[in-house]
Structure formats: C-alpha cells, structure tokens
Amino acid sequence: MKILVTGFDPFGGEEVNPAYEAVQLLPDKISSSDIIKIEIPTVFSKSALVVEEAIKKYNPDVVLNIGQAGGRSSITVEKVAINFVEARIPDNEGEQPIDEKLQQDGETAYFATIPVKSMVKNIRDHGIPANISYTAGTYVCNSIMYNVLYMIHKRYTNIRAGFIHVPFSTKQVVDKPEGTASMSVETIVKALEYAIEVIVENKETMDTTM
Amino acid sequence: MKILVTGFDPFGGEEVNPAYEAVQLLPDKISSSDIIKIEIPTVFSKSALVVEEAIKKYNPDVVLNIGQAGGRSSITVEKVAINFVEARIPDNEGEQPIDEKLQQDGETAYFATIPVKSMVKNIRDHGIPANISYTAGTYVCNSIMYNVLYMIHKRYTNIRAGFIHVPFSTKQVVDKPEGTASMSVETIVKALEYAIEVIVENKETMDTTM
Amino acid sequence: MKILVTGFDPFGGEEVNPAYEAVQLLPDKISSSDIIKIEIPTVFSKSALVVEEAIKKYNPDVVLNIGQAGGRSSITVEKVAINFVEARIPDNEGEQPIDEKLQQDGETAYFATIPVKSMVKNIRDHGIPANISYTAGTYVCNSIMYNVLYMIHKRYTNIRAGFIHVPFSTKQVVDKPEGTASMSVETIVKALEYAIEVIVENKETMDTTM
Amino acid sequence: MKILVTGFDPFGGEEVNPAYEAVQLLPDKISSSDIIKIEIPTVFSKSALVVEEAIKKYNPDVVLNIGQAGGRSSITVEKVAINFVEARIPDNEGEQPIDEKLQQDGETAYFATIPVKSMVKNIRDHGIPANISYTAGTYVCNSIMYNVLYMIHKRYTNIRAGFIHVPFSTKQVVDKPEGTASMSVETIVKALEYAIEVIVENKETMDTTM
Numbered sequence: 001m002k003i004l005v006t007g008f009d010p011f012g013g014e015e016v017n018p019a020y021e022a023v024q025l026l027p028d029k030i031s032s033s034d035i036i037k038i039e040i041p042t043v044f045s046k047s048a049l050v051v052e053e054a055i056k057k058y059n060p061d062v063v064l065n066i067g068q069a070g071g072r073s074s075i076t077v078e079k080v081a082i083n084f085v086e087a088r089i090p091d092n093e094g095e096q097p098i099d100e101k102l103q104q105d106g107e108t109a110y111f112a113t114i115p116v117k118s119m120v121k122n123i124r125d126h127g128i129p130a131n132i133s134y135t136a137g138t139y140v141c142n143s144i145m146y147n148v149l150y151m152i153h154k155r156y157t158n159i160r161a162g163f164i165h166v167p168f169s170t171k172q173v174v175d176k177p178e179g180t181a182s183m184s185v186e187t188i189v190k191a192l193e194y195a196i197e198v199i200v201e202n203k204e205t206m207d208t209t210m
Numbered sequence: 211m212k213i214l215v216t217g218f219d220p221f222g223g224e225e226v227n228p229a230y231e232a233v234q235l236l237p238d239k240i241s242s243s244d245i246i247k248i249e250i251p252t253v254f255s256k257s258a259l260v261v262e263e264a265i266k267k268y269n270p271d272v273v274l275n276i277g278q279a280g281g282r283s284s285i286t287v288e289k290v291a292i293n294f295v296e297a298r299i300p301d302n303e304g305e306q307p308i309d310e311k312l313q314q315d316g317e318t319a320y321f322a323t324i325p326v327k328s329m330v331k332n333i334r335d336h337g338i339p340a341n342i343s344y345t346a347g348t349y350v351c352n353s354i355m356y357n358v359l360y361m362i363h364k365r366y367t368n369i370r371a372g373f374i375h376v377p378f379s380t381k382q383v384v385d386k387p388e389g390t391a392s393m394s395v396e397t398i399v400k401a402l403e404y405a406i407e408v409i410v411e412n413k414e415t416m417d418t419t420m
Numbered sequence: 421m422k423i424l425v426t427g428f429d430p431f432g433g434e435e436v437n438p439a440y441e442a443v444q445l446l447p448d449k450i451s452s453s454d455i456i457k458i459e460i461p462t463v464f465s466k467s468a469l470v471v472e473e474a475i476k477k478y479n480p481d482v483v484l485n486i487g488q489a490g491g492r493s494s495i496t497v498e499k500v501a502i503n504f505v506e507a508r509i510p511d512n513e514g515e516q517p518i519d520e521k522l523q524q525d526g527e528t529a530y531f532a533t534i535p536v537k538s539m540v541k542n543i544r545d546h547g548i549p550a551n552i553s554y555t556a557g558t559y560v561c562n563s564i565m566y567n568v569l570y571m572i573h574k575r576y577t578n579i580r581a582g583f584i585h586v587p588f589s590t591k592q593v594v595d596k597p598e599g600t601a602s603m604s605v606e607t608i609v610k611a612l613e614y615a616i617e618v619i620v621e622n623k624e625t626m627d628t629t630m
Numbered sequence: 631m632k633i634l635v636t637g638f639d640p641f642g643g644e645e646v647n648p649a650y651e652a653v654q655l656l657p658d659k660i661s662s663s664d665i666i667k668i669e670i671p672t673v674f675s676k677s678a679l680v681v682e683e684a685i686k687k688y689n690p691d692v693v694l695n696i697g698q699a700g701g702r703s704s705i706t707v708e709k710v711a712i713n714f715v716e717a718r719i720p721d722n723e724g725e726q727p728i729d730e731k732l733q734q735d736g737e738t739a740y741f742a743t744i745p746v747k748s749m750v751k752n753i754r755d756h757g758i759p760a761n762i763s764y765t766a767g768t769y770v771c772n773s774i775m776y777n778v779l780y781m782i783h784k785r786y787t788n789i790r791a792g793f794i795h796v797p798f799s800t801k802q803v804v805d806k807p808e809g810t811a812s813m814s815v816e817t818i819v820k821a822l823e824y825a826i827e828v829i830v831e832n833k834e835t836m837d838t839t840m
Contacts, residue, residue, distance in 0.1 A: 073389050080502055082529060082554065099537065109502060109529035117519065127381040131388045134502065135555035170397055171337040173283070178341045181283050181391040187380055292710055292739060292764065309747065319712060319739035327729065344712065345765035493809050547801035551808045590817055591757040593703070598761045601703050601811040607800055 001033040001200060004060035005192075006051060008067050008140065011042035011092055018169035019066040022188040030193055031200040036060060042092045042140050044085065048147035055156060062114065062160045062199055063148050066192065067141035069165035070172075073181035074129035075191045077116045078136040078163040081146035082109045086138040102143055103150050110149035112162035115202065119164075119195040128191045136163055164195060211243040211410055214270035215402075216261060218277050218350065221252035221302055228379035229276040232398040240403055241410040246270060252302045252350050254295065258357035265366060272324065272370045272409055273358050276402065277351035279375035280382075283391035284339035285401045287326045288346040288373040291356035292319045296348040312353055313360050320359035322372035325412065329374075329405040338401045346373055374405060421453040421620060424480035425612075426471060428487050428560065431462035431512055438589035439486040442608040450613055451620040456480060462512045462560050464505065468567035475576060482534065482580045482619055483568050486612065487561035489585035490592075493601035494549035495611045497536045498556045498583040501566035502529045506558040522566050530569035532582035535622065539584075539615040548611045556583055584615060631663040631830060634690035635822075636681060638697050638770065641672035641722055648799035649696040652818040660823055661830040666690060672722045672770050674715065678777035685786060692744065692790045692829055693778050696822065697771035699795035700802075703811035704759035705821045707746045708766040708793040711776035712739045716768040732776050740779035742792035745832065749794075749825040758821045766793055794825060 007020025020039045028035055036058050040050045051063065069076060083106045090096040116132055123130035136142035145163035152159050166188045173182040183191075217230030230249045238245055246268050250260045261273065279286060293316045300306040326342055333340035346352035355373035362369050376398045383392040393401075427440030440459045448455055456478050460470045471483065489496060503526045510516040536552055543550035556562035565583035572579050586608045593602040603611075637650025650669045658665055666688050670680045681693065699706060713736045720726040746762055753760035766772035775793035782789050796818045803812040813821075 073383070073391050076388075079504070080529065082500055084499070084531075084554075086552075107528055108531060109500065109527075111504070111528060124384050127384060129380065129383045129386070129388075129390075129392065132506075133555075134504075134558060135553075138554060170339065170393070173339045174334050174337060176339070178286075178339075179283050179391070180339075181389070182339065182393075183380070184394045184397050186396070187394050289714070290712055290739065294709070294741075294764075296762075317739075318737055318741060319710065321714075321738060342716075343765075344714075344768060345763075348764060493803070493811050496808075544804050547804060549800065549803045549806070549808075549810075549812065590759065590813070593759045594754050594757060596759070598706075598759075599703050599811070600759075601809070602759065602813075603800070604814045604817050606816070607814050 002036060002058060002060040003033055003062045003064060003196060003199065004036045004038070004054055004058055006038050006040045006065045008042045009039055009092065012089060014172060016169065016172065017068055018166055018172065018185055018188060019068045021169065021185050022166060022192055023066055025185065025189045026192060030196045033200045035196070040144070044091050044095050044097060044140060044143055047140060047144045048151070051144065051148055052151060055159070060159065064114070064196065064199070065144050065148060065163045067163065067165055068168065070168045071180065072165060072167050074131050074167065075123055076131050076133035076165040077119050077195065078112060078133050078145060078165060079116050080109050080111050080134060081136055081142050081149055081163070083107065083146060084138055085143055088139065091140060102146050106150045110146060110153065113160040114162035114199050116162065119198045122198045123191045123194045126190065126194050128187055130191065133165060136165070141165065164192065212246060212268060212270040213243055213272045213274060213406060213409065214246045214248070214264055214268055216248050216250045216275045218252045219249055219302065222299060224382060226379070226382065227278055228376055228382065228395055228398060229278045231379065231395050232376060232402055233276055235395065235399045236402060240406045243410045245406070250354070254301050254305050254307060254350060254353055257350060257354045258361070261354065261358055262361060265369065270369065274324070274406065274409070275354050275358060275373045277373065277375055278378065280378045281390065282375060282377050284341050284377065285333055286341050286343035286375040287329050287405065288322060288343050288355060288375060289326050290319050290321050290344060291346055291352050291359055291373070293317065293356060294348055295353055298349065301350060312356050316360045320356065320363065323370040324372035324409050326372065329408045332408045333401045333404045336400065336404050338397055340401065343375060346375065351375065374402065422456060422478060422480040423453055423482045423484060423616060423619065424456045424458070424474055424478055425484045425486065426458050426460045428462045429459055429512065432509060434592060436589065436592065437488055438586055438592065438605055438608060439488045441589065441605050442586060442612055443486055445605065445609045446612060450616045453620045455616070460564070464511050464515050464517060464560060464563055467560060467564045468571070471564065471568055472571060475579065480579065484534070484616065484619070485564050485568060485583045487583065487585055488588065490588045491600065492585060492587050494551050494587065495543055496551050496553035496585045497539050497615065498532060498553050498565060498585060499536050500529050500531050500554060501556055501562050501569055501583070503527065503566060504558055505563055508559065511560060522563055523570050526570045530566065530573065533580040534582035534619050536582065539618045542618045543611045543614045546610065546614050548607055550611060553585060556585065561585065584612065632666060632688060632690040633663055633692045633694060633826060633829065634666045634668070634684055634688055636668050636670045636695045638672045639669055639722065642719060644802060646799065646802065647698055648796055648802065648815055648818060649698045651799065651815050652796060652822055653696055655815065655819045656822060660826045663830045665826070670774070674721050674725050674727060674770060674773055677770060677774045681774065681778055682781060685789070690789065694744070694826070694829070695774050695778060695793045697793065697795055698798065700798045701810065702795060702797050704761050704797070705753055706761050706763035706795040707749050707825065708742060708763050708775060708795060709746050710739050710741050710764060711766055711772050711779055711793070713737065713776060714768055715773055718769065721770060732773055733780050736780045740776065740783065743790040744792035744829050746792065749828045752828045753821045753824045756820065756824050758817055760821065763795060766795065771795065794822065
C-alpha cells in the first residue's frame with residue numbers, strides 16, 4: 001500500500017508550516033505501507049496540479065493532505081469539502097478568489113473517503129486530543145481537499161482521500177496572545193502516524209464512543 | 211545553590227497533575243544547582259506545612275511551587291499572591307474555605323521574589339509560550355504561593371520564592387471540548403528547566419521586549 | 421411576499437431557546453413582507469414535518485430557520501447544510517441518530533438559497549457582529565436546514581431557504597463559565613430584522629468588504 | 631448618599647469606550663442616592679488627579695471607577711489592585727511606564743472596599759453574567775483603582791472605593807474575530823445600576839452561592 005501525504009509550505013506571515021514540518025518527520029513506512037511525502041505550494045491554482053502530478057508519478061492508494069488550522073486545539077480530521085472558495089488573504093502568489101465555485105461541474109460537496117471517525121478514535125486512544133471537523137474553511141485547505149476528491153471522483157476512482165488539520169506548533173504561538181492553543185511538532189507527528197495506521201488497516205468501525 | 215521545587219498531587223477529578231508529573235522529570239542538577247523535588251497535597255491546611263518541613267530539612271535557597279492552571283495555553287509565572295481564599299470546590303480532604311484571609315497578620319499581597327520577567331523571557335526565547343500572570347486565583351495555588359512568601363517574610367528572609375502555573379497536559383484534554391488548550395509534559399519540563407536556569411543565574415534584567 | 425420564520429423549542433437542559441424567543445418578538449411585517457412565526461420541536465424526525473405542514477398551509481416565498489449555537493459570539497448565517505447526522509446528545513424525544521445520512525437520495529450538501537453574504541453585511545452595518553458560517557453542525561440545526569433545502573429542491577422549487585444561528589442569550593450564560601459569549605435577545609431580534617430586510621430586497625451584492 | 635462614578639475615554643485605537651458610554655447613561659439617582667458621572671483621561675499621570683479633584687469638589691461617599699476589559703464576556707467586579715504598572719501600549723499621552731511601582735510608600739495591594747461579592751450576586755440575580763475578578767491588569771485600570779484606594783487609605787478614610795470592568799460593547803466587536811465576546815451598552819448600564827443598588831444598601835452578605 002502507498003500513501004501520498006502532502007503538507008503546505010508556510011503562509012500568512014508564518015515562518016514555518018507545522019503541516020509540512022510534521023509530514024517531513026513521518027517515518028517512511030507505517031504499518032508496512034510506504035509513506036510518500038511532498039510539500040505543496042499554498043497557491044490555489046497550483047496546489048491541485050502538484051498533487052495530480054504526484055498521483056501520476058507514484059500511483060498511491062490514498063492521498064492525505066495536511067494543513068494548519070491556527071487556533072484549533074486538537075488534531076481535526078475533516079469530514080467534508082465544499083465547492084466554494086472565499087480567500088480572506090491572498091495566497092502565496094497573490095491570488096485571492098472571492099465567492100467562487102472551485103469546479104463548475106463538481107458536486108456541492110464531497111465527503112472524505114477515509115475512515116474519519118476511526119482515525120480520530122485511534123489518535124485519542126493514544127492520549128492526543130482529536131476531533132472530527134465539519135468545515136475545512138474556504139481557503140486553500142478546503143480547496144485542495146475538494147479538488148483532490150473531485151479528481152478522484154472523475155478520474156482516479158480507486159484512490160481514497162481526505163484531509164487533516166493540525167494546530168499551531170508550540171513555537172508559532174510564542175508571540176501570539178495568551179489563550180492561543182498549540183501542539184508540539186512531536187505530538188503532531190505521532191498523531192499523524194496513529195491516523196495513518198487506521199487508514200492502512202482500513203478499520204472503519206461502528207464505534208460511537210467518541 | 212539548592213532549589214526546592216514542589217508539585218501538587220491530582221485534584222478536581224483529574225487522574226494526574228501535570229505539575230508534579232513535570233517536576234518529577236526535572237534533572238537533579240540545573241546549571242550546577244541541586245534540584246530537590248517534592249509532591250505536596252492539594253489540601254489548604256497541609257500544603258504549607260509540608261513545604262515548611264522541607265525548608266527545615268533541605269535549607270534551600272529558593273522555593274518554587276508548581277501548579278496546574280487548566281485552560282491556560284502558556285506557562286505562566288505568577289507575579290503576586292493575595293491574602294484571600296475562596297474555594298470553588300473542596301480540596302482533597304474536603305476543606306472548602308470561603309471568603310477568608312489566609313493569614314490574619316499577613317500583608318494584603320506579596321510579590322514573587324524570583325525574577326519573573328526574565329524567567330518568562332528565557333522560556334519564550336527557547337520557543338515555548340510563556341507569560342507573566344497577575345492572578346494565581348483563590349484556590350490552593352494562590353494559597354501555597356501566599357503562605358510560602360508569608361513564612362519567608364516572617365522567618366526565612368534569605369530564601370526567595372515564587373510560583374509557576376502550567377497548562378493541562380495533552381493527555382488530560384482528550385475528553386475535554388475542542389478549544390481546551392494543552393501542552394505536552396515534555397515541553398512543560400523543558401520550560402521549567404529554562405525558568406530555573408534564570409533563577410540560578412539570577413539574571414533580573416531590564417529587558418522589556420516581552 | 422411571505423416569509424416563514426421558525427425557532428426551535430429549548431433543548432440540552434436549557435430552559436429557554438433564544439432562537440424562538442427572538443422569533444416571537446419579530447414584527448409581523450418587515451419591509452412590507454408578512455412574517456409568519458412558528459415554533460418547531462427539537463426532534464429530528466418531526467421538525468421537518470412541522471415545517472412542511474407550514475409550507476403547505478402558508479405557501480411562503482422564503483423559509484428561514486433559526487437555531488441556537490451556544491458558544492458563538494456573533495450572529496452566523498449558514499452557507500451550507502450536509503447530508504449527515506451525528507447527535508452528541510438525544511433530541512427532545514430521545515432520538516440520537518449516529519453517523520447517518522439524512523436523505524438517501526439527497527445531495528451530499530446544499531448551499532443556502534438566500535443572500536448569505538449580504539445578510540451578514542447588513543447586520544454588521546447596523547453595529548451587530550455577524551459572520552458567515554460554513555458548518556451548521558451535525559445536530560437538529562443542520563438537519564432542518566438540510567431537510568428544508570432537500571424538500572425545496574424536490575418539491576417546492578420556487579421557495580428559497582436558509583438558516584441563521586444565534587448566540588446564547590445574556591440570561592443563559594449567567595451560570596456558565598466566564599468566557600462564554602452571549603447576546604441580548606433585543607440585539608438578536610434586531611439582527612434578524614436586518615437579515616430579513618435583505619432577503620426581502622433580495623439585494624445579493626458583489627460587496628466583498630466583510 | 632453620593633456616588634462618584636467615572637469612565638475612561640477611548641484608548642487603544644477604539645473609537646468609543648463602553649465604560650463611559652454606559653456611565654453617561656446611568657440615571658442621576660439610584661435607590662435615592664445621587665450619581666455623579668465624570669469622564670477621566672486614559673493617562674497614567676492624570677487620571678488619579680482628575681478623580682481627586684472630583685473627590686474634593688463633590689465629597690462623595692463612594693468612588694466607583696469603570697473601565698473596559700476587552701475580551702471578557704461578563705461584568706467583572708475587581709477584588710484587588712496591585713502596586714505595579716506595566717503598560718503594553720502607550721496611554722493617550724504617550725506615557726508607557728514599565729515594571730514600576732505606582733506608589734513608593736503604598737502597600738503591595740489593596741482590596742476593594744465595596745461589597746464585591748454581593749454586587750456580583752445582584753447583577754446575576756437580574757440575569758446578567760457577572761464574576762469577581764482577581765486581577766485588574768497592569769494598565770490604567772489597575773492604576774486608577776490602586777491610586778484611588780491609596781489616596782483613600784491615606785487621606786479620605788471615610789470613602790469606599792472599587793472598580794468594575796465591562797466587556798466590549800456589541801458595536802465594538804463587529805470587525806473583531808468571531809469568538810470575541812461583547813455586551814450591549816443597554817445591558818451594561820443595567821448591570822451597573824444593579825451593582826450600585828448594592829453599594830447603596832451596603833448589603834455585604836455571607837451568601838456563597840455564586
């Protein structure tokens with residue numbers, strides 16, 4: 001099994017992006033599956049192209065995009081991506097789409113096709129806070145999640161895909177106001193491993209205890 | 211130099227107290243000073259007695275009490291303790307003093323006599339969020355900080371003292387609502403080391419950049 | 421023009437629901453349109469039935485459902501409803517659907533068909549905090565928004581519909597922890613009026629300054 | 631009985647200060663006591679002088695200072711003021727004292743001499759969220775509270791004094807991030823009236839149910 005894991009480069013004035021920082025630190029194998037790690041640009045028009053190139057090159061079974069949700073206190077596995085973009089700030093190449101559809105012929109939304117609930121449960125079972133999220137926002141994170149699910153529905157129907165948001169890293173919040181939650185990069189890496197373990201084992205459970 | 215570092219035992223329904231968890235993991239020497247670590251009870255009437263016994267036994271140069279401030283997102287070094295107690299919940303032996311003075315002949319408040327500002331700066335300089343706090347609350351944390359400063363002003367005038375609040379540990383917030391900040395125990399231990407380094411070097415600076 | 425405005429009855433241990441409290445206090449006419457106000461049960465299986473009955477009875481041009489989002493600090497106009505239900509607590513008749521679709525033949529999601537962005541802008545222009553929200557949750561609020569948009573797409577294609585979440589009312593948070601945001605019922609009523617004004621005038625603007 | 635109530639003028643880039651906005655709207659009599667309302671400058675060196683002039687002119691029985699604590703969600707009656715100033719931003723005349731005592735011969739702290747707990751209880755009994763606060767910060771609010779209590783202890787021993795912090799007003803948070811708590815000016819005015827009622831009746835109760 002091959003899992004393509006992507007992380008965005010830094011944006012919004014931050015010097016690092018804990019998403020790719022953590023992705024880089026993942027082991028090359030998790031539960032005997034190959035982990036392919038790539039950095040993708042925080043640019044609306046390019047990020048999906050870079051992912052599609054990697055899909056063609058590596059032919060993965062699963063695409064897992066990782067992004068930062070500054071302010072959230074837990075690892076959040078996204079349930080749904082919507083056909084909508086509204087950029088509060090320009091992306092890293094100055095694009096700022098407002099109130100637009102991402103794909104003219106796309107569905108209003110796609111659900112993640114990875115076992116969201118079991119992933120969250122496994123992260124929590126290992127002592128790391130995690131939750132399901134029902135909004136990936138309207139910026140590049142929702143955009144890449146939507147566009148990957150769109151291309152999978154259209155062209156790569158054997159691939160499964162989904163998105164995980166990670167908090168600010170500890171270092172990032174030093175100069176932010178008291179009350180701004182963070183998580184150490186070491187903990188984020190562990191959480192991603194526990195999430196990927198579940199994808200590999202595909203253990204979509206009926207467990208409802210979270 | 212000898213530094214007595216205390217941590218409370220668990221309270222309020224929590225199974226662990228990251229304060230003592232972290233204290234336990236401190237090295238036995240920091241910058242060539244001896245670190246003496248003790249657990250103290252989350253009990254109003256006993257905690258100060260246990261600290262005073264340890265003062266008599268170890269004759270430390272500094273007393274540093276560590277406690278948990280669930281909900282805070284950063285390490286907070288307390289500036290001031292007040293002569294007041296108001297317990298929202300009973301302590302571990304069922305005591306719940308309400309609207310009382312801690313010491314009839316004590317001052318309204320005492321400032322910490324450790325270099326609060328430089329400690330915060332050194333923690334932040336190492337990439338861990340930290341802030342000065344101007345309230346240690348009205349529970350056992352303020353109580354032990356006040357009582358230690360009181361006994362020092364009355365009986366141990368060569369000793370310096372202060373208090374550090376630490377966030378919930380990562381594990382503690384797994385079942386708490388999204389938005390509840392936490393910090394890994396490893397990061398908390400590192401932060402305490404950086405704080406103690408400054409106490410040892412006594413580098414009270416005029417730096418105002420925090 | 422006729423606008424059907426609904427509010428849920430109290431749930432989750434709260435004695436009041438500011439949603440219906442506010443709906444009740446709306447004037448009977450806004451910008452010369454008739455405002456029809458009904459209370460609907462916080463029950464998954466019944467709430468949509470009650471709305472459909474009211475649609476048949478009153479033949480409205482617009483259906484606007486109002487619900488409470490305890491913890492939010494501003495009026496939030498919902499952009500999207502998803503075909504998913506996951507009840508954290510039972511509804512008022514003990515139903516607690518977990519990890520289910522709302523409609524087997526429904527789309528993954530529907531966007532609101534009211535002018536979300538202009539509604540938010542008009543509320544803000546009158547000095548009341550408001551934001552677009554991209555998740556109505558997975559409880560009865562998302563459920564009624566989804567089910568109404570579903571029936572409109574299937575059976576009442578001339579009707580427009582959408583959902584507004586309102587904060588806790590001031591009174592509701594008296595015994596909640598400091599930090600729990602609220603809004604006075606008077607302010608909520610005003611905000612709903614400003615929102616409805618825009619629906620009546622249908623002024624979908626290109627304004628992007630929010 | 632005469633009560634001098636002060637509110638700061640706007641600062642920190644805000645166009646209004648809900649403190650004085652609300653003070654202005656107080657009735658001239660509460661429970662048959664005269665309410666004297668003055669605006670004071672957000673300037674460290676001047677604010678206490680303006681209050682002392684008003685004390686000499688009006689000879690009040692109580693001095694109640696009102697200030698804004700942006701971000702708090704409830705009315706907070708302050709318990710204690712500390713002999714310390716640390717200005718994060720310059721005041722309205724550019725003064726920015728750092729790490730200084732307010733009064734060389736003042737106590738480390740003074741407790742408010744108004745019935746803090748009963749005031750909070752009466753505000754809550756009327757359905758408005760209120761809490762005791764144990765820190766008035768280190769800016770002009772703590773400064774005026776401390777300086778007034780200092781002058782009262784030194785020179786006006788018959789006068790009682792204290793401080794109330796009020797949240798951002800609803801209008802102020804329109805352009806602030808979702809999650810920023812606020813309170814309508816109407817509600818703030820009501821809360822101040824309920825607080826002053828208790829000062830007039832001086833009903834310091836033993837009630838501990840808050």
